[in-house]
Amino acid sequence: MRIRSLTRRAAVAGALAGLVLAAPAPALEVGQKAPDWALPGTDGKPVKLADLTAKGPVVIYTFIQAFTGT
Numbered sequence: 780m781r782i783r784s785l786t787r788r789a790a791v792a793g794a795l796a797g798l799v800l801a802a803p804a805p806a807l808e809v810g811q812k813a814p815d816w817a818l819p820g821t822d823g824k825p826v827k828l829a830d831l832t833a834k835g836p837v838v839i840y841t842f843i844q845a846f847t848g849t
Contacts (some may be wrong), residue, residue, distance in 0.1 A: 813828060815827065
């Protein structure tokens with residue numbers, strides 16, 4: 780019983796430490812360039828912001844929680 784309690788406390792402490800360390804990134808100022816990033820594309824190949832901006836201006840649109848009923 781004591782080991783289970785200790786394990787639970789360690790898990791909670793680890794989760795809290797993870798939340799503290801995962802601070803949000805600072806917002807960009809108007810006119811400031813976005814940092815480069817890479818994400819997997821639908822074909823599995825990486826899509827890099829630098830590759831997209833080399834072709835011209837880029838608009839990034841996020842549609843967060845489109846599945847909600849509101």
